[in-house]
Amino acid sequence: MPQQPLLSKEQKENLAILEPQLKSCVRSADLERAKRITGKIQNLLRPTGHETRILQAKNWLYETAMEANSLTFAKMGFEGTIQKSNKNTRLHLEAISLLAICYLREANLDRSRDLIIKAVESINNIKSEDRRKQFHRRLIERLEEESILVGLKDESGTPLALEEVDQHTIKLVMTKSENQIYLEMGQAVPQRSIDLLSDVRDTYTMRLPGPDRKLLPSPITEENKEELGKRASSALKRVAWRAVCSPNSEIYKAWSQGLSVVYDKKYIAGAIVASFNSVSISAVMIAASAAALAIKFGAEVFCETFAPNSMMIDRKEKS
Known part of the structure; x- marks a missing residue:
């Protein structure tokens, strides 16, 4: 792809507003808003031939689609980015990585294995060891989180019952520390998730040069239930955060009245149950642990700590 022309002052000013808005759509899974903003960016940049910057915006759009569970749209979009981008670029690598996640979500x-291998091979194009380490960490941790989520989903399972989840939630809040709740969650992670974790890790390291294996974070093992619970909690933030932290949700509004209002009306457990049922997660202790953590953290800390992150690297990041 030819070298991009310089951006005008007007383009820079507009992008400084539009791009953060678009990236925020990934967190909220607001696909319709992402489409509108991407259209504005495309109209702003296409006349001057800034095609690479447009592709970057579209990757955020397709990632939003992935988070909104519009996987067919997301897959077609990432395939387009892969075809149009230079194979040695970060843009190309991110599209391959996110496409691998799409297929992993579909089980x-x-x-997914084929794309993970391609992504690992493409990471070798990153010359800086610090940046390779950064991308390895982001990708392997995200793939492990997605593996846990896939293993938790059970289309044939019995939907969660609010009363049962709420009872367990109250018990956890009253009797367990934060680390003990993570332990409870880790013990509830099903074997299928653990098997997928192992499979993804093996696939990832299969084509990884020996020296780069030391750049990976430590593997999550079945024996370390607390760490497994922490990783499961991180995986579930893509479900729980949107249930609890959307500014337009009743639970978020109730939080402004104080935690007791939310707790008494079972707002947290109810939101978690509804969101988990919507994605066929039916493990009672997983849901109760997620609700208990939300209560223990409190609104502001929970919504900041558990906010989903984009896989894509911000242009301003240096390491």
């Missing part, structure tokens, strides 16, 4: 493990 299409064969296709």
